[in-house]
Amino acid sequence: MQSGLVDILNGVSQGYVPGPVLFIMYIIDLPKSSAFYTALYPDVTYFRRSNKNPDYLQHVVNMEPN
DSSP states (O other): OOOOOOOOOSSOOTTOTTHHHHHHHHHTTSOOOSSSEEEEOSSOEEEEOOOSOHHHHHHHHHHSOO
């Protein structure tokens, strides 16, 4: 089975040599938050915080700068 051709309008080609540098340039501007644990992966970014009080968590998220 062969896939049809599709125009790619954005993204980085697999095996593209400057790809890792472009990824670092993209994530370097993510906000650094002391309120959240941050995990960065090539395909997803996690911001995580835990607490037994949901009202406190809502407050912490709402106080985080944009």
